[in-house]
Each structure stands twice: as C-alpha cells, then as structure tokens.
Amino acid sequence: MVRVHADASRKQQALETLKLFNKYDIPKSGSTYSTMVRLMASTRSLDDAMMWKEQMLDAGFVPGPSTFGALIRGAAREQDAESLVDLLEEREQRGVSLPQVNYYFVSLFGLIFIATALCSPFNIIRLQSAGA
Numbered sequence: 001m002v003r004v005h006a007d008a009s010r011k012q013q014a015l016e017t018l019k020l021f022n023k024y025d026i027p028k029s030g031s032t033y034s035t036m037v038r039l040m041a042s043t044r045s046l047d048d049a050m051m052w053k054e055q056m057l058d059a060g061f062v063p064g065p066s067t068f069g070a071l072i073r074g075a076a077r078e079q080d081a082e083s084l085v086d087l088l089e090e091r092e093q094r095g096v097s098l099p100q101v102n103y104y105f106v107s108l109f110g111l112i113f114i115a116t117a118l119c120s121p122f123n124i125i126r127l128q129s130a131g132a
Contacts, residue, residue: 011039011040011043011045014035014036014039018032018036028059029061030056030059030061030062033052033053033055033056033059033061033063033067034056034061034063034064034066034067036049036052037049037052037053037056037063037067037070037071038066038067038070040052040074041070041071041073041074042070042073042074044074044077044078046071046074046075046078046080046083049070049071049074050071050083053067053071062094062096063094063096064096065096065097068087068090068091068096071083071087072084072087072088072091075087
C-alpha cells in the first residue's frame with residue numbers, strides 16, 4: 001500500500017499508511033524504506049529522504065542502486081554538492097553500483113561543476129570556484 005501511494009507521489013497518504021504500521025507493530029521491510037527514500041527524494045524532501053535512509057540502515061537494510069540513485073538525483077536537483085559527494089562516497093564504500101550513470105566535471109565561466117546523467121535534463125552542481 002505504501003508503494004501504491006509512493007508511485008502516485010502521494011507523500012501524505014504514504015505517511016498515513018506507515019502510521020498504521022507503527023500502530024499495529026507491522027515491521028517495515030527494506031522495500032518499504034527504499035520506497036519512502038525514493039518518494040521523499042522525488043518530492044524535493046531531501047532531508048526527509050536522508051532521514052529514511054538512516055532509518056533503513058538502523059533497521060539493518062542496505063540501500064540498493066535505485067535508493068542511492070534517487071538520493072543522488074535529489075541532491076543534484078537541490079544543488080546540494082556536499083550531500084551529492086557524500087552519497088557518492090557512501091555508495092562506493094558500500095559497494096553499491098549505479099548502472100548506466102555518468103558524471104561529468106565541467107568548467108564553465110571559471111567555475112567547476114558536476115553534471116550527472118541520472119537526472120533529466122542534466123542537473124549541474126557548482127562544486128567550487130576555480131582557483132579556490
């Protein structure tokens with residue numbers, strides 16, 4: 001049921017469904033956590049997505065490629081270079097692959113950017129000023 005609401009980008013309904021999980025002591029699966037991470041990331045709630053990722057890890061589940069992909073897209077969309085780099089490092093440390101993902105470093109007007117093909121259209125993030 002959580003996934004049905006998430007697929008329709010109905011964040012509030014998904015959260016209401018999860019309240020029932022808590023009320024009736026229904027354990028959450030790795031898929032439930034992953035669904036919530038992807039829903040939060042896709043609805044521009046990166047902080048909430050990161051919170052769900054941490055809860056997922058605390059429950060003993062490791063985020064998979066689609067979960068990390070959603071987080072990376074969310075960080076790129078929000079132009080949060082620090083979170084983007086942290087997520088890329090964490091993904092690598094955990095050995096999680098992201099199939100068909102390309103990252104491009106671009107210098108534009110003296111600034112260094114990262115662009116990712118995870119997002120459509122490309123999201124470009126300013127990493128640092130050149131020479132800084």
